[in-house]
Amino acid sequence: MEQESGLTNTSPDAKPASAGQQAQFDLLLGRCRQVMGEAAEEWIATLKADPVQGAVTLGTTTLRQLVGMSEKAGQPVDPTVLINVGVQLVKDVAAVANAAGLVQDDELPAYLKDVMQQSMAEYLRADAEDGLLSPDDKQRAAKLVQGAEPGMLAQMQQGEAP
Amino acid sequence: MSIFGYLAAGAADGLGKAAVSAADSQDKATLQKELLAEKQAGALELATQRAQDRADRERENILLRAELGGSKGAGGKAAGINLFQLAVDTPPEKQGALVETVRGFAGEDAANVLSRIFGKTPTETATPTTGDVTRYDRTVDENGQSGAIAPASATRAVSVDMEKGRVGLQRLMTLVMDPAKYDDFAKGEARTVGTDAVTRAVATGKDGDMRQAGAVNMALEGKDRFAVQGDSVVDKALGGASLTPLGNAKAADERSSAEKNSAAGKKYTAEADDIAKNGRGRTGGDKPATTADMQRQVNAARDELAIELNVKKDEVNAAVGSLQRRADAGDKNAAKRLEAVRPFVTEYRGALQRMQEFKRIEKTDDTDAPATSPAAPGKATAPKPAAALPLPREKAALQSGKVYQTSRGPAKWNGTAFEAQ
Numbered sequence: 001m002e003q004e005s006g007l008t009n010t011s012p013d014a015k016p017a018s019a020g021q022q023a024q025f026d027l028l029l030g031r032c033r034q035v036m037g038e039a040a041e042e043w044i045a046t047l048k049a050d051p052v053q054g055a056v057t058l059g060t061t062t063l064r065q066l067v068g069m070s071e072k073a074g075q076p077v078d079p080t081v082l083i084n085v086g087v088q089l090v091k092d093v094a095a096v097a098n099a100a101g102l103v104q105d106d107e108l109p110a111y112l113k114d115v116m117q118q119s120m121a122e123y124l125r126a127d128a129e130d131g132l133l134s135p136d137d138k139q140r141a142a143k144l145v146q147g148a149e150p151g152m153l154a155q156m157q158q159g160e161a162p
Numbered sequence: 163m164s165i166f167g168y169l170a171a172g173a174a175d176g177l178g179k180a181a182v183s184a185a186d187s188q189d190k191a192t193l194q195k196e197l198l199a200e201k202q203a204g205a206l207e208l209a210t211q212r213a214q215d216r217a218d219r220e221r222e223n224i225l226l227r228a229e230l231g232g233s234k235g236a237g238g239k240a241a242g243i244n245l246f247q248l249a250v251d252t253p254p255e256k257q258g259a260l261v262e263t264v265r266g267f268a269g270e271d272a273a274n275v276l277s278r279i280f281g282k283t284p285t286e287t288a289t290p291t292t293g294d295v296t297r298y299d300r301t302v303d304e305n306g307q308s309g310a311i312a313p314a315s316a317t318r319a320v321s322v323d324m325e326k327g328r329v330g331l332q333r334l335m336t337l338v339m340d341p342a343k344y345d346d347f348a349k350g351e352a353r354t355v356g357t358d359a360v361t362r363a364v365a366t367g368k369d370g371d372m373r374q375a376g377a378v379n380m381a382l383e384g385k386d387r388f389a390v391q392g393d394s395v396v397d398k399a400l401g402g403a404s405l406t407p408l409g410n411a412k413a414a415d416e417r418s419s420a421e422k423n424s425a426a427g428k429k430y431t432a433e434a435d436d437i438a439k440n441g442r443g444r445t446g447g448d449k450p451a452t453t454a455d456m457q458r459q460v461n462a463a464r465d466e467l468a469i470e471l472n473v474k475k476d477e478v479n480a481a482v483g484s485l486q487r488r489a490d491a492g493d494k495n496a497a498k499r500l501e502a503v504r505p506f507v508t509e510y511r512g513a514l515q516r517m518q519e520f521k522r523i524e525k526t527d528d529t530d531a532p533a534t535s536p537a538a539p540g541k542a543t544a545p546k547p548a549a550a551l552p553l554p555r556e557k558a559a560l561q562s563g564k565v566y567q568t569s570r571g572p573a574k575w576n577g578t579a580f581e582a583q
Contacts, residue, residue, distance in 0.1 A: 036331065043334060095335070096335060099335060
């Protein structure tokens with residue numbers, strides 16, 4: 001799924017996105033970034049307090065809010081698109097934290113992994129709390145959190161933040 | 163407080179918890195996994211309970227419908243649930259709520275039937291499949307096939323959101339990397355808004371749109387749209403001007419003065435025309451002097467003298483002559499009487515003299531040559547001296563001490579009367 005900062009999925013098994021998926025990706029990512037930009041000062045203050053927890057809390061909440069709004073508008077978000085948007089958002093936040101001096105260059109890989117893992121865990125926790133998680137997803141969710149599945153985590157480590 | 167303020171507060175609370183937990187990220191992940199497992203177990207139990215409750219409601223509704231029947235009845239029995247009647251009686255703004263109510267009480271099939279009655283696209287809850295991380299609804303078409311609603315295609319709205327998102331990220335980076343340039347970034351964004359306004363205005367070609375775009379740009383640049391120039395307030399963006407309150411007052415004063423000057427001008431113009439027409443000055447008053455005016459003065463003076471002498475108007479000269487002779491002869495009473503009426507006599511004689519002089523001036527205006535009245539029968543005219551000046555057109559032009567050529571011959575003007583030479 002190509003976008004200006006490069007591929008979010010650098011896995012050799014990655015499939016090209018359809019036009020609809022790309023459009024939805026651009027739309028969702030663009031709106032997430034708009035929200036981040038409008039609340040720039042809050043983002044900076046939260047990241048300074050705790051770079052990891054701040055990124056997880058604000059990023060997950062922002063994305064879940066926009067996904068929920070999209071669903072209410074009759075346009076549910078493709079799960080693949082959601083994952084890739086999340087990956088790109090984590091990269092964006094890591095870039096901001098790195099530029100702010102909150103995360104050093106040699107700390108970036110660990111930071112990316114931590115934020116991605118905790119973001120997914122937080123997202124799944126919120127879904128489970130809202131009763132949106134089916135029993136079939138529990139196992140997959142655990143695998144995702146553990147990072148045992150070569151998925152976006154591997155992509156994340158390969159495609160580091162700019 | 164914005165949502166992000168609350169979130170920041172929540173993150174701060176989490177900091178306290180995190181501070182007592184292991185600092186190692188692996189420990190954090192372990193704690194997260196344990197928490198997730200616990201939460202999922204609770205969520206599973208909750209979902210199971212909800213499904214059980216829903217199944218119970220379904221059974222109850224079926225029993226309820228069976229018990230109540232499907233038609234309105236009498237004799238104490240309550241009416242059953244009649245979907246068609248509900249559809250007819252429900253106003254459009256409440257149809258959506260009714261569909262959901264029916265879905266809860268009568269199930270998906272009844273809700274979909276009601277949706278079709280209302281002309282709405284029925285929906286059904288799809289069972290989450292492997293890979294779904296979020297629950298979402300799917301549409302059901304006429305053939306009963308379900309499918310995910312197609313997301314928005316790459317339209318203009320998508321590209322706009324992309325661009326705005328890029329700008330948002332740039333704003334965040336600017337604030338991080340160079341807070342001092344944050345204002346410059348904001349100015350750049352403002353410049354973009356202003357340029358877009360002008361671009362749209364150029365596209366429409368309407369003069370009003372261009373003016374509005376100008377107003378927008380002036381506001382973004384922090385320029386004053388209105389300027390005071392003298393007594394006027396000028397709108398530099400939309401054009402036009404209006405007077406300040408002081409300007410209005412001045413304009414009112416000027417209008418009033420102009421009206422007065424106009425009236426005075428008309429009056430003076432009429433007077434100037436009159437003077438130019440008649441060619442002489444005035445003896446007083448607004449009207450130029452005429453022979454009739456002089457005669458009236460003579461008559462008025464004569465009448466007053468007649469009253470004092472107690473004689474008739476045409477006996478005034480004789481009465482005055484008689485008094486003069488008797489006073490010269492030593493008659494004291496006549497002298498005293500003459501002294502009493504002397505002011506009236508002086509006024510009468512003065513009016514006579516003025517009329518005679520006026521007549522002489524008029525006669526001089528009519529002819530260019532010095533006036534020479536024909537000699538009276540039996541009278542011999544004395545030879546006229548060559549140094550005598552011609553009479554001027556106006557009495558005011560007479561110079562005291564000068565000799566003028568009068569109808570009686572050369573006479574010296576003493577400032578009051580002519581003296582024969």
